[in-house]
Amino acid sequence: MKMGFGPYVLAAWLFFIGLYGIVTSRNLFHLILCISILQSSSYVLLLGIGYRTGAVAPVFSDIPVNTPAVDPIVQALVLTDIVIEVTVLALLLTLAVQIHKRHGTLDPDKLSAIRG
Amino acid sequence: MPPLPPLPVVVPLLMAAVLVALGLFFERRVIEIPAIVTALGVTAICLILVVRSSHGLIVYWFGGWAPIDHIALGISFVIDPIGAGMATLCSLLVVAAFIFSLKYFDAVGSLFHVLMLVFLGAMCGFSLTGDAFNLFVFFELMSAAAFALCGYKTEARAPVQGALNFAVTNTVGAFMVLTGIALLYGRTGALNLAQIGQALGSQMDRTVIVAFTLVTAGFLIKAAAVPFHFWLADAHAVAPTPVCVLFSGVMVELGLYAVARIYWVVFSSAFSSHASALRSVFMGLGILTCLVGGTMCYVQTHVKRMLAFSTVSHVGVMILGFGLLTPLALGGMAMEVVGHGMVKSALFFCSGIVLHRLGDVDEMRLRGLGSRLTGTGVVFALGGLALAGLPPFGTFVGDLLIEQSARGMGLAWLRWIIIVAAVLSGAAIVRFVARAFWGWGYYEKEAVKGAKIETGQETEKSHFRSPMVMVGPAAILIALGIAAGVSRQFLAAIEASVNVFQNRQAYIAAVLSGAHINSFQLPAAQPRVFGYAFVGLFAVALAFVLVVLTLFRSQLFESGVPGGSVVRHGVECLQRCHSGHVGDYVTWLVIGVTIFGGALLILMG
């Protein structure tokens, strides 16, 4: 049995559904969580790219160095990406809270300070 | 010889951390001096890097991990004159912004300077890096600082909304860049740009097209190409003036820089047999950007938003410069980046002075009020004319190089697109100056309907004098904009740097094998540009005609402007698209990426 393209298709689906959520959102908090779904698409994609069937995690504390292991680089990239995601989300969340303070709503349809 | 390459990034970042600590104990004035000194130091280092890299590419491996068996293990900075030049431009504008803000914000802690320094470090890293994922990291760092700076004036309604629109669209853009990089990694097993380029070689398949689409679209969001440009006007209209200077002056251009860099190092060989398809896609994108940007610029009355759309129209010209895929046109783009960067920054400073002195930036409300600000008015008008393509300015030379390259390829009609873009954005500024400073035109109740923006004040009250630290940077930048266009050496250096920039083989060899190839050669015969001064003067005359027609149209056309209602209807449709709604913006973005990718697939596949 083989993995095939399963993770890739999942990544593509998360990409699509995340964007769908952002576009149709009626609440900025909802929108921000949809961005985080969008981001997780890249985790799945990267992990899929770096996976090797039957290989171990790239930690060699208890196993010989020449054991086949999965790709450590994509894992490092995903780690970096997770940190970036959570910090950018914090910034977005702050902006959303400030919007609520100034506009009294979180509904993007009701924000009207900029137009034209 | 001290190792300079990491310093433009490392020094501002370190100083940012130090300033946070200093800010806990000291007054604002104590923060400003080290901040300015740091930015000046970075400018000097970048200038040295420009000179040094003209003797051959500088490759610097972080952590000392040079390639083993021709496999790049670590992250490299690969510095060529164009990259170092971008970093220099960034740091120069940061210096100017710091000086301008000396008297600008009334209440500001150390956080403004901290974020500006991080922004500077990120922009330098973005310009110098030779690694795809590192490019993404600096892209995000740049964005994080920019989001916060953009929403600086949280007390008003518009800034928080503009900052959110900016943050959401650019986060989506960054995600696309990352996805594209992941695809490239899956395809080639490399993250170093040179290595990816070498692994791809001349093979092109569907994964490569999709990866190219995602990476390019992500950077084009930052570069504000239509239809990815919506965030730009919102962000510029609301961000504090010194921040706008950086957004318009360099950040947007850095997006295009990344597109160009990645194209030439990674994709140019794979796409070499499809260059004409790629060219038509970029031409379409550039023309659309020119026209939408120019039109939207001309209908604005909020001067910062006007300047923002003018940036969009000039980005269109730059996309044309890149999209022709010739050295001459790329040189034109580089010239345009420098010229536009200087002029647009000066214009933003001027708008900041107007806001500082008069407490407003709306053209209609300001009518005639600016007559006291003679110096500012002169600089403002000069800047507007420079945008229209007035001869000695860098923008004129840039436009002309792109036109010449287009004519060489049998696309002489592109000149008219560039002229329309330049004239519309230049005329908008001149109209603003004419109305606000010279009191031209008549009182119009429902004239051109501009954007509706509720921005807060940036300084406490109306002031009676324009401080030297505010007028100075604007005047100096305008002068630099002229100098960039006048200097023959500068033009020759740009031409030579562009040749280095497009030399894919030399880049890959320098990075992976440590080969030292010096392909920087000043061209013997320099393109003669001033013989074509009449083109620029023609554009300027056109701009003046347009301004007069607009301001005095009720006198000139008693029975209404012929065809006016059609134009007005079209423009109103366009304006309605700029709805300030983040969901709309992301929808446009998705549409844009789909069309862009689909077009590439159809034309290349």
Add this chain to the structure above:
Amino acid sequence: MSLRTRTRLFLAAGMGLLAFFIYGLLGLPPVGQQISGYATKLNSLTVPARHITDTVTAVNFDFRGFDTMGEEYILFTSVMGVLLLFRTQRDEVEEAPRNHAPGRQAPPSSDAVRVCALSLMAPTLLFGIYTVTHGQINPGGGFQGGVILATVLLFVFLAGDYEIFRKMDAHRAVELAESAGAAGFVLVGLAAIILNKPFLENVLPLAPAGTVLSGGTVPLISLSVGIEVGAGILLLSTAFLEEALVLKSKKGG
């Protein structure tokens, strides 16, 4: 655009994008078949060359350490950005904390919560420190440990009540820690430059693989990341706490 128009437009374009993306993805080799030469190289190189048994940590803090420096600064910038955006505005006054706000009597923590929080504090602290310092041997490292360390201080909040938490006035110290952590990473890198080596190159002797000091400068970097992340998360959560619990209202309104 109305929600309806927008959804329709998106579905039309988004389906196209989805198809386009999948089309590109199917050009990649199927999942699980191979990993890149770059990855194989690093997997075989890390233990002999760097004495680090967790390759992911080696990639994060050494081979691609410069990325991580950027990443730490993204965290730093976001924290500073949040502080900037949440600063008390000129037109706002901080009113009495929530306890005195009408109808908002904050209930004191119950004894059960206090006991739980207090008894969890010490093990969490130890776990956090262990995670930060053993990243080069086992999974974990500065980032994960830093977040865990931040939660310890949030237990203080659970154990006492918010007033005590506020009175600790640790804000300045935490901000100092934040900047020290960020600067620490850069300084470790600069140490190499002073010794005439490339930025971030290891300058310390390497102990045998599998020991705490095995990583050379990596544990130092991990430590500064841990401090920075811990302080950063703490600043973020207190900023949001302040925002949520302290009434800020418009002057005169």
Add this chain to the structure above:
Amino acid sequence: MIILQGLILALIGVAGTAVVLTRKPLAQIIVMSFYGLLLGLMFFAFQAPDVAFSQIVVGAVAMPLLFLLALTKVRRNE
């Protein structure tokens, strides 16, 4: 192993869709935490313990905390 991996991937697809389609903020945050946990499990199943560790720390501590506080703030304003 492969069955487990497939199962987790499928669950992530479902949970991710659920996060997007849940329109009530509080419910969405809860679904989101569950989704974060699933991502953590996926990282374990794909031999990425370091990433799993981060994801759980972020998904279980940092994100829900920030969102809940922001939600509290917004509720108070209303």
